[in-house]
Amino acid sequence: MSIVITGATGQLGRLVIADLLAAGIPADGITAVARSRERAADLVARGVGLHIADYDEPETFTRAFRPEDRVLLISGSEVGRRTAQHAAVIEAARVTGVAQLAYTGVFGGPRADFQLATEHRETEQLILDSGLPYTFLRNNWYSEVYAVNELPGILSRGAIVTNVTPGSRIATATRADYAAAAAVVLREDGHLGRAYELSGDTAWSFEEFAEEVSRQAGRTVVHTSLPGAERAALLTSAGVPGPLAEVLVDVxxxxxxxxLAGTPGDLSRLTGRPTTPIADTIAAGLAGQPG
Incomplete structure (x- = not known):
């Protein structure tokens, strides 16, 4: 068995590789696909194989795969360009006839009707049309988006600002949770033709999130819900490009x-452990704050 990870030098890809190695998959049985040798130097130092390729250069995937490969296609980050980028990987996998193509899509799959899900739906259809043995890993949001990335601004404002209707819930999980699930479906049999709806075990509201940040940080934080147009204006005034602001408001x-509130339990069943509570991710985020 050989495993190939695209986008291997991103945060999720590195965690998947770490999980595979920890589970006993030999380093020489894993290939990292990266844009440059420099970005993957630490992986190569651990004995992981390397293939240099770029989602925007389809020809670089020509010899990326072998028929026995189990491939993880980690979705690209450039919204608006991802379907074409993913198509290059899918076509190379189809021509080779790989043993498995797993894809990190979005929670809800074809039922996800928001803008950010469009390219994920299109990619899943391309994979189905290819006839390849597939596994769909439909990830909900990362807990780190709110509890780490946005935390400095939340603490500075004393508020988490959204256009989410008060009381609405979201079932996030951490990158480590999603990476563990991906590693399982790559190293174990029995996951072909399956679509997993991956989310945290417990959905939380933004009011509850604000209360937990307040409790742990020792300062008052509230949830402020704005009308969508006001939120979009606030984002653009902070330097967020207009199209991206529209996407965030739509989410x-x-x-x-x-x-994004569903808790079907697929994630914890795959990994064999509970997902990481949002309170734990908040604690990790606060631990990383200066002073």
Whole structure:
């Protein structure tokens, strides 16, 4: 068995590789796909194989795969360009006839009707059309988006600002949780033709999030819910490009409709352990704050 990870030098890809190695998969049985040798130097030093390729250069994937490979296609980060980027990987996998193509999509799959999900839906359809043995890993949001990335601003403002309807819930999990699930479906049999809806065990509201940050940080934080147009204006005034601001507002509307609140339990069943509570991720985020 050989395993190939695209986007291997990103945060999720590195965690997947670490999990595979920890589970006893030999380093020489794993290939990292990266844009440059420099970005993957630490992985190569551990004995992991390397293939240099770029999602924007389809020809670089020509000899990336072998028929026995189990491939993890980690979705690209450039919204608006991802379907074409993913298509290059899928076509190379199809021509080779790989043993498995796993893809990190979005929670809800074809039922996810918000803008950010469009390219994920398109990619899943391309994979189905290819006829390849597939596994869909439909990830909910990362807990780190709120509890780490946005935490400095939340603490500075004393508020987490969204256009989410008060009381709406979201079932996030950490990158480590999602990475563990990906490693399982790559190293174990029995996951072909399956679509896993991956989310945290417990959905939380932004009011509850604010209360937990307040408790741990020892200062008052509230949830401020704005109308969508006001939120978009606030984001653009802070330097967020207009199209991205529209996408973020649209995601919050999807949360308000309950599209990211599901807790089917697929993630904890795959990993064999509970998902990481949002309180734990908040604690980790606060530990990383200066002073």
């Amino acid at each position: 919050d509307e999807a949360i308000s409709r309950g599209l």
